[in-house]
Amino acid sequence: MSTRLTSAIVLGLAIVAGPMAGASAWAQTPPAATSASLQPVISAAARKAASTPGFAALSAQAKLAAIQAEVSAALAESGASPTIIANALIQAVSSGTLSAGVAIQVASVVAPQMAQEVAAAPAVQQQLAQTGQTASVSATASTEGGAPVSVLVSLQGASTPGGGATDTGTGTTTTPAPYDPCAGVVAAYCGS
Numbered sequence: 001m002s003t004r005l006t007s008a009i010v011l012g013l014a015i016v017a018g019p020m021a022g023a024s025a026w027a028q029t030p031p032a033a034t035s036a037s038l039q040p041v042i043s044a045a046a047r048k049a050a051s052t053p054g055f056a057a058l059s060a061q062a063k064l065a066a067i068q069a070e071v072s073a074a075l076a077e078s079g080a081s082p083t084i085i086a087n088a089l090i091q092a093v094s095s096g097t098l099s100a101g102v103a104i105q106v107a108s109v110v111a112p113q114m115a116q117e118v119a120a121a122p123a124v125q126q127q128l129a130q131t132g133q134t135a136s137v138s139a140t141a142s143t144e145g146g147a148p149v150s151v152l153v154s155l156q157g158a159s160t161p162g163g164g165a166t167d168t169g170t171g172t173t174t175t176p177a178p179y180d181p182c183a184g185v186v187a188a189y190c191g192s
Helices: 002-028 039-050 060-078 082-094 100-110 112-120 122-130
Strands: 134-141 149-156 159-166 173-176
Touching: 039 060, 039 082, 060 082, 060 100, 082 100, 082 112, 082 122, 100 112, 100 122, 100 134, 112 122, 112 134, 122 134
Parallel strands: none
Antiparallel strands: 134 149, 159 173
């Protein structure tokens, strides 16, 4: 009788423990990335770039490259789909975490097929217009063997008086300023 009772207890424990072990393995699987879940990832990556010694003294182009590199690497590691990444970048522009140009540059690296969508998003276009900056995106896709999309992004800041193109209406010459990755951004990493 005691052997039967012991066997029943062991079998009962096995039945109860089996689903619990499966549930704990299931609970450890990370949830799929969403544009909302990527916001802290984007913000942390931008702050990491800005925490590099000498960041404040860098040129606008060097700041752009540093922020782009960190955010691109963080998003690439997230495993999110290009659509989720594009939506997350647009959301980051809307919230003032990233400038529009940084978002477009990151999209061109991490989700090139979505770079045009990011550039055309109303929040991105609005921020570019508010800060007097422009961005143009041109993408080419190879038809051979499904090669990835190649994206070229041109970013320019507001025009400044001085050499360059002549404005025929006023006779003054204007030069496009370097793109400022912190224009229109409220994030702390763009401080001094």
